[in-house]
Amino acid sequence: MNYQFEFGWLCEYYPQIVKGIAITIQLIAVGAVAGIALGIVCAWVRALGPAWAKPIVAAYVELIRNTPFLIQLFFIFFGLPSLGPQLSELQAANLAMVVNLGAYSCEIIRAGIQATPKGQFEAGASLAMTPFETFRHVVLVPSLQRIWPALSSQVVIVMLGSAVVSQIAAEDLTFAANFIQSRTFRAFEAYIVSTAVYLVLAILLRYVLGMVGGLIFPRRAAR
Amino acid sequence: MIEFTIWDILRNLLLATRWTIVLSLVSFLGGGIVGLVLLFLRISKRKWLRALAKYYIELFQGTPLLMQLFIAFFGLGLFGIDVPAWLAAGLALILWTAAFLGEIWRGCVEAIAKGQWEASASLGMGRLQQMRYVILPQAMRIAVPPTVGFSVQVIKGTALTSIIGFVELSKAGTVVTNATFQPFTVYGLVALIYFALCWPLSKSSQILERKLNVAHRNH
Numbered sequence A: 001m002n003y004q005f006e007f008g009w010l011c012e013y014y015p016q017i018v019k020g021i022a023i024t025i026q027l028i029a030v031g032a033v034a035g036i037a038l039g040i041v042c043a044w045v046r047a048l049g050p051a052w053a054k055p056i057v058a059a060y061v062e063l064i065r066n067t068p069f070l071i072q073l074f075f076i077f078f079g080l081p082s083l084g085p086q087l088s089e090l091q092a093a094n095l096a097m098v099v100n101l102g103a104y105s106c107e108i109i110r111a112g113i114q115a116t117p118k119g120q121f122e123a124g125a126s127l128a129m130t131p132f133e134t135f136r137h138v139v140l141v142p143s144l145q146r147i148w149p150a151l152s153s154q155v156v157i158v159m160l161g162s163a164v165v166s167q168i169a170a171e172d173l174t175f176a177a178n179f180i181q182s183r184t185f186r187a188f189e190a191y192i193v194s195t196a197v198y199l200v201l202a203i204l205l206r207y208v209l210g211m212v213g214g215l216i217f218p219r220r221a222a223r
Numbered sequence B: 001m002i003e004f005t006i007w008d009i010l011r012n013l014l015l016a017t018r019w020t021i022v023l024s025l026v027s028f029l030g031g032g033i034v035g036l037v038l039l040f041l042r043i044s045k046r047k048w049l050r051a052l053a054k055y056y057i058e059l060f061q062g063t064p065l066l067m068q069l070f071i072a073f074f075g076l077g078l079f080g081i082d083v084p085a086w087l088a089a090g091l092a093l094i095l096w097t098a099a100f101l102g103e104i105w106r107g108c109v110e111a112i113a114k115g116q117w118e119a120s121a122s123l124g125m126g127r128l129q130q131m132r133y134v135i136l137p138q139a140m141r142i143a144v145p146p147t148v149g150f151s152v153q154v155i156k157g158t159a160l161t162s163i164i165g166f167v168e169l170s171k172a173g174t175v176v177t178n179a180t181f182q183p184f185t186v187y188g189l190v191a192l193i194y195f196a197l198c199w200p201l202s203k204s205s206q207i208l209e210r211k212l213n214v215a216h217r218n219h
Helices: A009-048 A054-065 A069-083 A089-114 A118-126 A131-168 A173-184 A187-216 B006-042 B047-061 B065-077 B085-110 B114-122 B127-164 B169-180 B183-217
Strands: none
Touching: A009 A054, A009 A089, A009 A131, A009 A173, A009 A187, A054 A089, A054 B183, A069 A089, A069 A131, A069 B127, A069 B169, A069 B183, A089 A131, A118 A131, A131 A173, A131 A187, A131 B065, A131 B127, A173 A187, A173 B065, A187 B065, B006 B047, B006 B085, B006 B127, B006 B169, B006 B183, B047 B085, B065 B085, B065 B127, B085 B127, B114 B127, B127 B169, B127 B183, B169 B183
């Protein structure tokens, strides 16, 4: 192997990389917050919601979980405009990530809700709370706490999956790497650098999610 | 302009589905073999072997599959090999699958009660014998549902190989879209084909898990 590694392009192209990182972070921030919110609503419907809505949510979850993210993205970006809404690359990428994470987090959160002891619901009812109030004030937070590690892993998986949005020309980190390799012909180095950045982002994201978990969930009281 | 019927579109997509299936099988089998090696490294008695496997798994689980594909595609080229897309796709998917299967299976092996290790050691079995006759037969039962479940991820992962130019279902979807200008229909059909491949696996994974739990409760 007589290949000379060359990272000199980093000086010239680092603004592209920084911009790519910023967009990747923006994508996962919106995706995580809106996706988990959607997941909570769907989980409520599947576990406790009205009977007519359950099969609809179930179909959504199964459909998303059994098709590749890339195809969901293409369908939203290329396919949806024929029905009307014209989305920009970034909007389509955001929407695809929210829809994707919504389905996965629905299943995870539902498991948390179903693991709630029955007495909690009964206790809420005996305090004259409506079922929704019981869900909101009694069941939800401990349920989320129970499944927070699994949910965090899923958010990291979705962040790594977001590399694909470069395929619809959303200018994320992978897009920056593609751009740089097309300019400098240093494909291997460009992808090594961006892979390392993704690894750091994944580790940071796991750390941040751990901290968020520590903030929103009260310390587990001694039982 | 040529008119394309739904059947024209579907036929072309189904022809390409063969390659999705072949690549999934190769990745899953190859990944299973490498994953088994990783499993043995991960539970080895030597610390550096355990660390090696741990970092391998961290690396492959902490970076996007797309990047791994790019690096395989361009990295192999550095050795002066003319890399066809199928080779890079197969290699990257095998290594990626191995990282996940290795970690899933480690969890299953660790779920086996410690007494089983002690009992087999007290019968004078070596490490390999313990694994072969005592641990793996029990761990395999627990491992089936998550392994089947992960095969769905492998099938979905093969969609990314379209980006480095391997012609499978997703790539065929793009090509057919460019010919027919019907992205809604084509990507809808592509999604349905993926669903038809993945859903039975997801469901059987769930059913297997339920069965296994029932079996456990009766103990």
